[in-house]
Amino acid sequence: MKKKFNSIIKNIRSNILNLTFKAKSSHIGSCLSIVEILVALYSGVLKKKDRFILSKGHAALALYSILYEKKFISLKTLKSFGSNGTILMNHVSSKVNGVEFSTGSLGHGLPLAVGKAIKFKTNNQSNKVFVLMSDGEINEGTTWESLLFASHHKLDNLNIIIDYNKIQSMDFVKKVMNIEPLKSKFQSFGCNVYSINGHSVDEIINFLKKKSLNKPKVLIANTIKGKGVSFMENNNLWHYKNPNQVELSRALKEIEKKYA
């Protein structure tokens, strides 16, 4: 039976592959791991008044691709990725319609989200704030500074999603800088924490909609870097490399078959 979100997931993954190839850009693995998270956010979770910040700005192409699917930007704009003079930077840019904030340097999204959340809270506004971070950003001091503040001020309008694909830039997270036990770290900072399947759109939606009284919510989304393309999965080569023509054709075929 065809799954509800297969079509949009297929389109986004295909666009990520095609445009990374065309632009000879990088971070393909980081883009592929967050596709279901973005689909969940943009399929009924995010309301017009809510805010979403992509803190792992290097996965810009995944966000641009869903913004195209959701009609924030045109196909022409999306296809300008990688061309001279485009506003579609390889790190996400707020000049693009639908993008809340430009990021690119890690550890900036959460403090920003905390600022929006405290503004809404102190101004009696019901807007929610969502921020998607990489597991590499767990290394950043700002992550823990922000969590202290968010927890102290009971920012239950703040939803933090960790793309836990377990590979950071140079190697596996556990080899570069062990962050485990991650769940209890967040719990000890006063958050409601859920460890979920980051490739199940329904599960992500379910947990994103869960109420979190008096505490910020953290979803540890267990994902696979390079998800959807067998030879890209769990391989940090694809943090950097762009596919050649043969690799692209093979990858697209796999995506076509998997999300038919």
Place this chain on the structure above:
Amino acid sequence: MRKIFIKELTRLNKKKKNIYLVVNDLGYNVVEPFSNNYPKRFLNAGVSEQNMMGMSAGIASEQSHTFVYSIANFSTFRCAEQIRNDIDYHNLPVTIVSVGSGLGYGNLGYSHHALQDYALMRSFPNMLIFSPGNNNELINSLDYIIKNPQPSYLRLDKDEIPQGGDEKKTLVRPGKLLQIIKGSKTNAIIITGKTQEIAKNMIKGKYKNYSLYSLPAWGMKTKKIFFDSVKKFTNIVTVEDHFLDGGFGSWVNEALINYKNNILVKNKYISAKCIYDVGSKDYLLKKYGPK
């Protein structure tokens, strides 16, 4: 100047109602007029300046004006990238207020001396620097900042100054000079910040008959306006409580070098060295200050 600043900010918020004041666990016995009146819009971010600055950008991005109050190095160098990427790049109305300009915190040592803050803040294209030399300039600067919300840096002297100011008319505008002492039409001392006393002593000595002008508001985009208001001079002396490198004098030199002129410039500044001894502000200024 900090008490005047808080008093004015509190007054302005009565009308504006969109001002947030954020501190990094300092401002005891200073910030209370604001925090008592607007407890929801006063936030102590704790001793965590990077989160404080990123968060202030977040608040400002939601139809607010954030004032971040701290001691210079903590709210500039400690969180420089947040200022660069979050505030300046997004052109957000965040005003970074630093107290203890120059050697103001003399006895507290080099960690608390503000000698390089201009260098950092004037490297951001959207940032306007406000360095008032007296209370009139401060009040007028704040008025401008509130009416023209954008990234800005407000640099304050630690000490309270009893008088308003000597200038005839205070109207702070970016790149525009304010006359403090009328003298020679061709020779001028140009200062920024609380350096008037040093400049006045210079006029009593080696620089007799020089006019004295203050430039309380300047930045990367205001060099042409500044040049137009100084091209009538033949001799300019700049005075600052900051290193020359990246400082006000260098900014003036850069503003002049790009346009055709025959103006001779001399820069007076804090000696180019790290300071390893302490003392009162006056002691340190005498030892390391503009000569």
